Amino acid sequence: xxxxxxxLQPANLLWCLVGVVLGTVVGILPGLGPxxxxxxxLPLTFLMNPAGAMIMLAGIYYGAKYxxxxxxxxxxxxxxxxxxxxxxxxxxxxxQGRAGAALGIAAIASFxxxxxxxxxxxxxxxxxxxxxxxxxxxxxxxxxALGLAMVVLLAGRSMMKALLAMxxxxxxxxxxxxxxxTTSRFTFGRMELLSGVxxxxxxxxxxxxxxxxxNMEAREETQLLPVPKGLRNLLPTVQDLKDCRFAFANGSVVxxxxxxxxxxxxxxxxFISYGLEKAVSRRRDRFGTGVVEGVxxxxxxxNSETGGALVPLLTLGIPGSGTTAVLLAALVLWGFKxxxxxxxxxxxxxxxxxxxxxxxxxxxxxxxLPLVPVFAQVLRAPxxxxxxxxxxxxxxxxxxxxxxxxxxxxxAAFGLLGYVMRKLDYPAAPLILGLVLGAAMERALRQSLMxxxxxxxxLVARPISAVMLSxxxxxxxxxxxxxxxxxxxxxxxx
Amino acid sequence: xxxxxxxxEMAPAQGxxxxxxxxxxxxxxxxxxxxxxxxxxxxxVEREKLLPVRMQVANKTGGGGAVAAAYLAEKRGDQNTIGFxxxxxxxxxxxxxxxxxxxRDLTPIARLVLEPAVIAVKAxxxxxxxxxxxxxxxxxxxxxxxxxxxxxSRDNVVRQLLQKHTGARWAFISFPxxxxxxxxxxxxxVNMMVIEPAEAGEHIRAGNIRVLAQVSDRRLxxxxxxxxxxxxxxxxxxxxxxxGVVAPPGIPKENVAYWEDVFLKLTRSASWRKFLxxxxxxxxxxxxxELAKFYDAFTARMRDILEDAGIKTVR
Numbered sequence: 001x002x003x004x005x006x007x008l009q010p011a012n013l014l015w016c017l018v019g020v021v022l023g024t025v026v027g028i029l030p031g032l033g034p035x036x037x038x039x040x041x042l043p044l045t046f047l048m049n050p051a052g053a054m055i056m057l058a059g060i061y062y063g064a065k066y067x068x069x070x071x072x073x074x075x076x077x078x079x080x081x082x083x084x085x086x087x088x089x090x091x092x093x094x095x096q097g098r099a100g101a102a103l104g105i106a107a108i109a110s111f112x113x114x115x116x117x118x119x120x121x122x123x124x125x126x127x128x129x130x131x132x133x134x135x136x137x138x139x140x141x142x143x144x145a146l147g148l149a150m151v152v153l154l155a156g157r158s159m160m161k162a163l164l165a166m167x168x169x170x171x172x173x174x175x176x177x178x179x180x181x182t183t184s185r186f187t188f189g190r191m192e193l194l195s196g197v198x199x200x201x202x203x204x205x206x207x208x209x210x211x212x213x214x215n216m217e218a219r220e221e222t223q224l225l226p227v228p229k230g231l232r233n234l235l236p237t238v239q240d241l242k243d244c245r246f247a248f249a250n251g252s253v254v255x256x257x258x259x260x261x262x263x264x265x266x267x268x269x270x271f272i273s274y275g276l277e278k279a280v281s282r283r284r285d286r287f288g289t290g291v292v293e294g295v296x297x298x299x300x301x302x303n304s305e306t307g308g309a310l311v312p313l314l315t316l317g318i319p320g321s322g323t324t325a326v327l328l329a330a331l332v333l334w335g336f337k338x339x340x341x342x343x344x345x346x347x348x349x350x351x352x353x354x355x356x357x358x359x360x361x362x363x364x365x366x367x368x369l370p371l372v373p374v375f376a377q378v379l380r381a382p383x384x385x386x387x388x389x390x391x392x393x394x395x396x397x398x399x400x401x402x403x404x405x406x407x408x409x410x411x412a413a414f415g416l417l418g419y420v421m422r423k424l425d426y427p428a429a430p431l432i433l434g435l436v437l438g439a440a441m442e443r444a445l446r447q448s449l450m451x452x453x454x455x456x457x458x459l460v461a462r463p464i465s466a467v468m469l470s471x472x473x474x475x476x477x478x479x480x481x482x483x484x485x486x487x488x489x490x491x492x493x494x
Numbered sequence: 495x496x497x498x499x500x501x502x503e504m505a506p507a508q509g510x511x512x513x514x515x516x517x518x519x520x521x522x523x524x525x526x527x528x529x530x531x532x533x534x535x536x537x538x539v540e541r542e543k544l545l546p547v548r549m550q551v552a553n554k555t556g557g558g559g560a561v562a563a564a565y566l567a568e569k570r571g572d573q574n575t576i577g578f579x580x581x582x583x584x585x586x587x588x589x590x591x592x593x594x595x596x597x598r599d600l601t602p603i604a605r606l607v608l609e610p611a612v613i614a615v616k617a618x619x620x621x622x623x624x625x626x627x628x629x630x631x632x633x634x635x636x637x638x639x640x641x642x643x644x645x646x647s648r649d650n651v652v653r654q655l656l657q658k659h660t661g662a663r664w665a666f667i668s669f670p671x672x673x674x675x676x677x678x679x680x681x682x683x684v685n686m687m688v689i690e691p692a693e694a695g696e697h698i699r700a701g702n703i704r705v706l707a708q709v710s711d712r713r714l715x716x717x718x719x720x721x722x723x724x725x726x727x728x729x730x731x732x733x734x735x736x737x738g739v740v741a742p743p744g745i746p747k748e749n750v751a752y753w754e755d756v757f758l759k760l761t762r763s764a765s766w767r768k769f770l771x772x773x774x775x776x777x778x779x780x781x782x783x784e785l786a787k788f789y790d791a792f793t794a795r796m797r798d799i800l801e802d803a804g805i806k807t808v809r
């Protein structure tokens with residue numbers, strides 16, 4: 001209640017609104033992400049009181065997660081890394097004229113999961129942070145392996161092609177500087193590759209540019225995408241909401257729990273939640289063709305992840321991602337001492353922040369739902385307008401992240417790769433999965449081996465890690481079970 | 495000529511004034527050490543009105559400083575760009591073939607900060623002193639673990655020096671993010687870490703960790719009870735993390751003088767004093783000429799340490 005007293009002060013309400021609006025905008029625009037935005041705004045925050053400033057910066061953080069889905073769904077351009085998975089079913093929905101439903105479900109899932117994430121932060125933060133500490137490199141490796149096992153769920157018709165695409169993704173993740181010895185790998189003597197290949201470049205190239213290139217040869221240039229008329233047809237149906245019941249819960253819980261782990265991140269949360277959704281779904285074979293749960297689960301996960309990620313930050317002073325690192329920096333610059341005593345010593349700030357996040361999530365829902373029909377109109381533009389716009393947004397997005405023309409050239413290269421993959425029927429999602437998990441997985445494995453002096457047994461000797469690795473194995477066996485089942489049914493039929 | 499020289503000395507700010515916002519290049523992402531320092535300096539410079547224009551931080555991450563250094567080198571002659579370096583800008587070119595730009599190829603301006611460190615263990619660890627830890631490491635060779643940054647980081651340098659000095663051996667687990675290092679210590683996955691005093695302070699207050707020794711020549715104000723390495727019986731150089739300012743190559747001498755003057759004024763200001771105290775940093779101010787000499791000594795020492803550690807140096 002003390003928190004609401006802080007959060008409901010008119011000035012703080014205003015900062016909350018400013019934050020979530022800015023966040024939505026940052027999320028919609030590919031490229032410029034929340035860490036850079038928050039860092040740019042830091043000097044301004046010294047003119048504000050810390051509670052208002054913290055409320056605003058946090059608003060940018062979770063607001064961006066709402067906006068991120070917009071370009072994923074409409075244009076197949078992931079607005080940020082956590083919304084790549086949203087492309088998988090969101091964009092096919094848009095192609096079928098269900099962009100409005102996809103955007104609406106994304107907003108509703110974001111609201112539900114975002115609120116659950118705040119609830120988690122409020123109720124279980126300190127004990128959960130302690131449990132999260134029992135995770136170390138072997139457990140992170142197992143978690144990444146679990147994520148990588150999702151490849152069998154992201155595969156199209158050919159498992160072999162999916163695995164090959166994943167290996168390419170893992171290889172791309174290896175480009176750059178060795179995280180331990182700082183020697184360079186696969187950089188071909190190029191200074192620009194020392195920092196590795198930016199995930200955003202690959203994702204936008206393979207998804208957006210590849211898609212446009214493939215469509216350019218297939219479609220008449222004046223063809224319009226089907227966008228239904230009437231407000232009712234632009235919002236999710238009751239059936240959509242029913243279909244998403246499990247996805248809402250799945251996204252909320254998976255996102256929050258993975259968020260609490262300082263070494264995981266929202267992209268991994270969205271992949272795992274998508275995989276889980278598909279694994280338990282009765283219409284598993286239709287994922288990737290535009291099912292609404294495929295949008296709800298990852299969008300929910302990347303929103304409740306923000307609540308989770310604030311747990312180690314506020315209870316231990318340990319940031320797990322770029323954005324939380326900047327928030328930590330902000331707290332230090334304002335004169336706070338983030339650490340284990342931060343919450344007990346600054347209860348008004350903490351509870352004010354928590355209360356503002358409830359309010360902010362409501363604001364975001366109210367703000368985003370009316371925007372859905374507006375955004376859906378984008379697809380009314382004929383493709384000869386739409387495609388150049390997608391190219392433009394992609395190039396500006398990539399250039400604004402790094403300011404490097406080399407990255408724009410890389411974008412073109414990955415666009416071509418995406419085109420070729422589409423022509424040869426290689427799925428793009430496993431490549432992205434390998435790329436997302438590759439670097440973290442390598443780090444975790446090598447750290448584990450440093451801990452155990454080179455013995456792999458450390459991965460199965462620790463219970464949490466062993467359980468997750470067994471789960472990964474189980475998931476890898478799903479296609480096998482499906483085959484056996486199909487064979488059994490055929491045998492029964494004859 | 496002599497007359498012109500003395501005039502320039504009297505009024506170094508006369509010749510050059512920045513005309514557009516200053517781009518400050520750092521090699522860490524938002525929230526990293528250099529990024530934080532640059533943003534704090536930008537605020538203080540604004541507050542103390544030391545520059546007629548604003549400072550904008552540009553994050554050029556990757557390659558342990560190599561990307562940022564190369565970016566500065568490309569800006570040859572640019573009068574509105576400076577960079578904040580750390581020790582890794584000197585060590586990365588030693589281990590990475592692609593990191594072709596060393597601090598020597600840029601224009602030195604000033605050294606600003608020396609960051610001391612403390613050696614910490616978890617509060618429930620059996621080690622009460624650094625000698626206890628070393629003795630335990632000797633009894634169980636390569637069983638104890640230390641969490642830290644990259645192999646060329648100060649954390650590992652301290653470990654290498656201690657190992658060489660005592661003959662003990664323990665493992666070094668490298669975590670690229672500072673948060674993960676601390677999480678590994680608090681979770682009991684590693685036994686020891688070298689940590690910045692300000693970050694350690696909060697965990698000590700909360701009773702989570704204990705400090706065994708400080709990597710500093712003098713006892714830090716925040717840790718009056720904790721012995722320095724020398725006091726604890728380890729006669730080792732206190733390897734500080736060093737931070738300072740450089741400019742692109744090929745800028746006029748008067749610009750160097752201008753920047754030296756700005757940063758000298760900054761380091762004499764009250765806001766700077768408070769900043770150092772808050773973070774328990776040490777004032778490490780050196781002017782451009784002194785800084786150039788420092789490069790050579792630092793690089794030579796790092797080369798020895800890296801080679802001792804069995805890390806291949808490429809130049």
